[in-house]
Amino acid sequence: MAKLLAESVSMVFGDPDAGGITALERISMTVPDGEFRVIVGPSGCGKSTFLRLVAGLDWPSAGRLALDGADIDGPSRERGMVFQSYTLFPWLTVRGNIEFGPKLKGTPAAERRGIVERYVHLTGLRGFEEAYPRQLSGGMMQRVAIARALANDPEILLMDEPFGALDSQTRALMQELLLEVWGEAGKTVLFITHDIDEAIFLGDRVSVMSARPGRIKEEIEVNLPRPRSPDVLTAPEFIDIKRRITALIREEARRAIETAPPAG
Amino acid sequence: MSSVSNAAGAPEAAATRRPRTDLLAPKQEIPRPAYLTASAITATTVIGLWCLLSYGDLVRSDFLPAPDVVAATGARMIADGSLLGHMATSVGVIFSGFFLASILAIPLGIMMGSFRLVEAVVEPITNFMRYLPVTALIPLLILWIGIGIEQKIAVIFLGTFFQQIILISDVSRRVPKDLIDSAYTLGATRKQAVLRVLLPATYPGVMDTLRVTMGWAWTYLVVAELVAAQSGLGYMILQAMRGLFTDVIFLGILTIGLLGLASDQALKALRNRLLPWARER
């Protein structure tokens, strides 16, 4: 059954008749329950815009978005999000951040303790429960952000280039960790990146977006066995998929340059 | 010298040598003793210059009283209780005006920075008022609320309130929208997003604003006590001016400076105490 459904979703910023920016054009997408879906596309193609629409933080100009068959109308705890920027609450400890959602929900303290325990363990943050965000490294902060989103038990986890600001070693570790957490929590994930390796390593399926206005150019199935280890990066199937996606994206990048208005 | 360490034999691991502390590198911490020494030099220079000018008879004593004269005056006025009385009056005026301004400006400023509608309503007034010198309003204040203590408090209030609103609305405006959006995706209602995220996110900036404007409040003191005061440090200075009692003027200035410094340090300590997560180094 479709967990997330997008039907001809379009998004125009500003006045459509007077130089408005069409960020998304007729995006349609079906994400099955439990799938790890990755969206890749060139910078500025509307990836973040699409994720914000799914989160309910913005309204589409046209089209329909539904989770579990119910139309999306505004943000909700069903759709947890990890942002591109660091968004931990600096006045709360790691514990305070992780239990922010459960607390809003009115989860009793004893139960919250268990939840924090579980996700602190899952994301390898043991011993940092009482630390404030300013005492953490970038990678740790994003792990807390992931734990915070998961602790709220969302139906779908939306992730907007969560590892974009991390160095490549930390990034690789975080990817493995995320797959572990995903395997354990069994959530549907919608993950955005412009790193092709990351997309294939993580995803069950990769949606490739076109340059602005963003459309879905192609959906590519990733039939690599799980659990995946970094060895998979050199598997022939991996390289094959990478070649296809790279070609698609290069085509887009060229198109973007050629259709760009002349300078000056 | 180096041959000695060579002769020591054991191939000790060469500890990476820390570069000599460079006192003139921008944004670089310097050792605490160096910092304190530099500060002490400034303080002694100023006092030394004062001693030189007054004891060296380079400046007439009714222009520049000698340190021991000011100290003696201070001792006398502490002993007869008059200095403490003036201090109490002034501190009362400053704190009342500052407190009233703060409890109104904090919520209003936070709302103004984050709710466009509030901004639209408040901005025309604040943008006009912030450029008005408080002194220009004193005649009106006397006409409207008289010459009692209320008038003095009103001067402090007007001097700080509009500046606070502008600064705090800026603090509120700079709270990242992603922070609020995170709260929404975690299930927060609008009210919860405002009370549990927007509000705490402004605390450090609000505390900094209070510190800055508290300093400004002290600078309005003499203006506040210009008219029909019976007591207060500003009044004390103005009275002393008539009789050319420069030692009392100096004493007043020193007292205001020290009280200002004390209130600043108190607010700084309060900030670190209340907001350990945003502690300044």
Ligand SMILES: Nc1ncnc2c1ncn2[C@@H]1O[C@H](COP(=O)(O)OP(=O)(O)OP(=O)(O)O)[C@@H](O)[C@H]1O
């Ligand atoms: N609030 C907004 N107002 C106007 N235009 C916007 C707004 N948000 C995004 N856009 C425009 O929409 C387009 C898509 O932006 P978006 O942030 O979704 O891109 P992206 O694919 O996430 O890029 P990146 O990979 O760099 O994060 C861009 O051209 C951007 O300028």
Ligand SMILES: [Mg+2]
């Ligand atoms: Mg983006």
